[in-house]
Amino acid sequence: xxxxxxxxxxxxxxxxxxxxxxxxxxxxxxxxxxxxxxxxxxxxxxxxxxxxxxxxxxxxxxxxxxxxxxxxxxxxxx
Numbered sequence: 528x529x530x531x532x533x534x535x536x537x538x539x540x541x542x543x544x545x546x547x548x549x550x551x552x553x554x555x556x557x558x559x560x561x562x563x564x565x566x567x568x569x570x571x572x573x574x575x576x577x578x579x580x581x582x583x584x585x586x587x588x589x590x591x592x593x594x595x596x597x598x599x600x601x602x603x604x605x
Contacts, residue, residue, distance in 0.1 A: 529602075532559075532598050536548050550563075552572075573594060575598060
């Protein structure tokens with residue numbers, strides 16, 4: 528079974544006064560969760576290939592993108 532994690536912008540889920548974009552966490556094209564901006568960075572859980580969830584804490588969006596790339600590489604086996 529494939530395991531591909533991606534981020535997709537979702538402006539519709541933002542509250543009226545939010546200034547930062549929210550992102551859907553997609554797993555194989557299906558919405559798995561959400562990244563939302565907290566005080567100093569984004570928060571959310573990323574799906575791992577073994578079924579667990581990864582919490583990297585409150586980090587910038589670039590850190591989540593790097594972690595997603597690492598998870599996808601791990602899932603491909605390269």
